[in-house]
Amino acid sequence: MNEIIDISVKLNHATPVWPDSAGFRTVKTMSLENGDPANVTRLDCDVHVGTHIDAPRHYYHNGRTVDKLSLNVLIGPAIVVDFPQAKLITASLLNRLHLPLDTRRLLLRTGNSSMWLENTFNSYYTALAADAAQWIVDHNIGLVGIDYLSVEPYGNKPEVHTILLDAGVVIIEGLNLAHAAAGFYELICLPMYITEAEAAPARAVLRVMPEARAI
Numbered sequence: 001m002n003e004i005i006d007i008s009v010k011l012n013h014a015t016p017v018w019p020d021s022a023g024f025r026t027v028k029t030m031s032l033e034n035g036d037p038a039n040v041t042r043l044d045c046d047v048h049v050g051t052h053i054d055a056p057r058h059y060y061h062n063g064r065t066v067d068k069l070s071l072n073v074l075i076g077p078a079i080v081v082d083f084p085q086a087k088l089i090t091a092s093l094l095n096r097l098h099l100p101l102d103t104r105r106l107l108l109r110t111g112n113s114s115m116w117l118e119n120t121f122n123s124y125y126t127a128l129a130a131d132a133a134q135w136i137v138d139h140n141i142g143l144v145g146i147d148y149l150s151v152e153p154y155g156n157k158p159e160v161h162t163i164l165l166d167a168g169v170v171i172i173e174g175l176n177l178a179h180a181a182a183g184f185y186e187l188i189c190l191p192m193y194i195t196e197a198e199a200a201p202a203r204a205v206l207r208v209m210p211e212a213r214a215i
Contacts, residue, residue, distance in 0.1 A: 003208040005185075007107075007175050009050040011201070014119045018149050022046050047199040048149070053191040054171040057198035059162050066191050066200040073142050073170050078105035078187035078206070080180050086110060088153065089128050091135040105143040105187050106136065109177035112148035116176050123154040133163040143187075145172035145204075172204065180206055 009015060017023050022045060030040035047066075048054075053074075056063025081097055083089055089108060099106070110126040125148040133151070136144050144151065144164065150173055152160045164171055172189060186207040191200035 002186075005180050005206040005208065007051075007177055007180055007204045007206055008202070009116055009174050009176050011045075011050045015050055016115070016118060016121045016149070017049055019121055019123075021049065024049050045201075047192075047194065047197050047201060048173070050201055051172070051174040051176070051204055052199050052201045053189070054161065054165065054173060054199050055197075056165040056168070057196075059158055059165055063165065063198075065195065066197050067193055067195045069170060069191070071190070073105075074187070074189045074191070076105060076187060078107055078143075078185050079103055080107045080109050080177060080182050080185060080206070082109045082182040083126065084109075084111055086126055087124075089126065089132050091129070091131040094132055094135050099139070103139070103141055105145075106141050107145040107172075107175065107177060107180075107187070108147065109180060109182065110147055112146070113176055113178040115148060116178070121149070125149070125154065127151055127153040128160045129153075130159045130163060133160045136169060137163060137167040141169065143170040143172065145175050145189075147175045147177045149174050172202065175204060185209065 011024050015024055025044040027042045029042050030036035030038055032039055055066040055069055057065045112125045115122045128151045151171055186209055189202050189204040191202040194200045
């Protein structure tokens, strides 16, 4: 069986979240220890917590919601690329990769992945420049993922999001690519099946394929 690398972020009370997020909390509503017939836990969080997928509804009133996204985009060959020193990923940096012309799923590994070891939000994460978002659209890439809570630089207007979402590019945010070397994989990313939501938490894994090669 091919090796599987979990690239999801564990969710608990210490998981870094966006500054205005409700955070992540679980509450025991029933407990065997208290004499209840079962353990039951209530989940309290917003849909942009941890590893999650953004749908067009995030910034467009009539945009598709996450339950309308095709799973065909979320499962299939993917390329992990590494930008360990970059503070902003630009079109110029992406162009230097010389990606295969048939690249449809692109995952961006940066220094962000080490930030998941911290218990607080870090606003100095690496993100995409607007010209990088347009480069992704122009190269017919249907999915892009990054290893922190936003593809957008902190404090910016949502230009990166709107360029990608307007073109139908699926965005995965909150990945942890610390253990995924640059190379070719199969991505399997399944969002929670929430109706009428602009985003959803997801479990994402990479499967190492026999023909995988470093880039």
